[in-house]
Amino acid sequence: MKNAAATSAAAELPAVAAPGPTSDIEAAPARPATSGEGVVNAMSIDVEDYFHVSVFDGIVPRSQWAAMESRVCRNTERLLDIFDEFSVHSTFFVLGWVAERFPHLVSAIASRGHEIASHGYAHRLVYDQTPAAFRDDVRRAKRLLEDASGAAVGGYRAPSYSITPRSLWALDILIEEGYTYDASIFPIRHDRYGIPVSPREPFRIERSVGSIVEVPGSTVRVGPMNLPVAGGGYFRIFPYGWTRWGIERLNTLEQHAAVFYLHPWEIDPEQPRLSAGALSRFRHYRNLAKTESRLRALLTQFRFATVRQLLETKGLTTSDGPASAALPYLW
Ligand SMILES: [Zn+2]
Numbered sequence: 001m002k003n004a005a006a007t008s009a010a011a012e013l014p015a016v017a018a019p020g021p022t023s024d025i026e027a028a029p030a031r032p033a034t035s036g037e038g039v040v041n042a043m044s045i046d047v048e049d050y051f052h053v054s055v056f057d058g059i060v061p062r063s064q065w066a067a068m069e070s071r072v073c074r075n076t077e078r079l080l081d082i083f084d085e086f087s088v089h090s091t092f093f094v095l096g097w098v099a100e101r102f103p104h105l106v107s108a109i110a111s112r113g114h115e116i117a118s119h120g121y122a123h124r125l126v127y128d129q130t131p132a133a134f135r136d137d138v139r140r141a142k143r144l145l146e147d148a149s150g151a152a153v154g155g156y157r158a159p160s161y162s163i164t165p166r167s168l169w170a171l172d173i174l175i176e177e178g179y180t181y182d183a184s185i186f187p188i189r190h191d192r193y194g195i196p197v198s199p200r201e202p203f204r205i206e207r208s209v210g211s212i213v214e215v216p217g218s219t220v221r222v223g224p225m226n227l228p229v230a231g232g233g234y235f236r237i238f239p240y241g242w243t244r245w246g247i248e249r250l251n252t253l254e255q256h257a258a259v260f261y262l263h264p265w266e267i268d269p270e271q272p273r274l275s276a277g278a279l280s281r282f283r284h285y286r287n288l289a290k291t292e293s294r295l296r297a298l299l300t301q302f303r304f305a306t307v308r309q310l311l312e313t314k315g316l317t318t319s320d321g322p323a324s325a326a327l328p329y330l331w
Pocket residue numbers: 046048053119123158159160
């Protein structure tokens with residue numbers, strides 16, 4: 001019955017308009033304890049500090065990173081406590097730079113039952129690197145993460161979803177460096193990333209050097225467009241009701257899992273303020289004080305597991321799983 005109720009609730013929403021600005025968790029109507037029942041979504045955290053983010057490139061040069069006040073351990077431990085509270089296991093895409101300085105953080109994440117994956121070493125956009133530099137970056141991160149966690153690392157997510165039509169060569173390097181899945185392609189239009197024609201669900205990509213599973217950022221299909229729904233700025237800046245509506249729609253109408261993502265700094269309203277342009281400040285600081293309560297609402301209303309567990313349920317962790325998706329022409 002809950003499934004039917006959730007389906008009809010999602011279907012009643014207008015096809016294009018997102019919930020209005022007052023539709024946050026505080027004002028949201030009562031919902032079933034669990035929406036989208038039956039579908040287990042993937043939870044993921046990109047473990048980096050507030051000064052690592054791409055919008056602050058050039059404001060905090062890499063040479064100054066070590067001198068900055070670090071808040072990543074405290075914020076990540078807070079997330080670990082929240083996940084314990086809800087008995088949820090997540091994938092943590094950890095920046096190699098963080099793992100090098102705080103290996104105990106990586107081992108703590110792993111020992112609490114979560115999946116360790118790679119966010120690269122130095123948080124450089126893929127399409128700004130040479131293939132050789134990219135190879136060094138992902139190799140170094142993988143080694144640091146495996147040393148700290150004691151487990152094999154198979155997953156990778158690029159800074160700012162920066163695998164785009166001009167950096168598809170990165171998939172070959174990930175395969176050669178032993179990664180088994182990538183979560184760096186967002187099938188949307190955006191000023192800095194995205195391949196709008198790419199498939200919206202996890203799929204295997206065949207390349208000349210082997211194959212890799214792609215785990216796209218989650219979208220809802222509205223008319224001819226894919227709209228992002230599950231995490232980061234889309235979770236924090238838009239009203240909470242947008243994410244809830246989107247995941248519910250994915251889970252019930254499409255019977256697909258969402259892949260949600262968040263950063264530790266997004267639950268830290270006390271973080272030092274950096275001087276950046278107005279758009280960057282808006283993207284980074286908007287609604288920081290609301291994110292933790294929204295995350296708790298999300299964990300109450302939907303079911304989550306790790307990315308690896310999602311791929312296992314889809315038979316995408318072994319090469320004899322479902323056949324590769326037909327690739328768009330640009331591949
Ligand atoms: Zn990042």
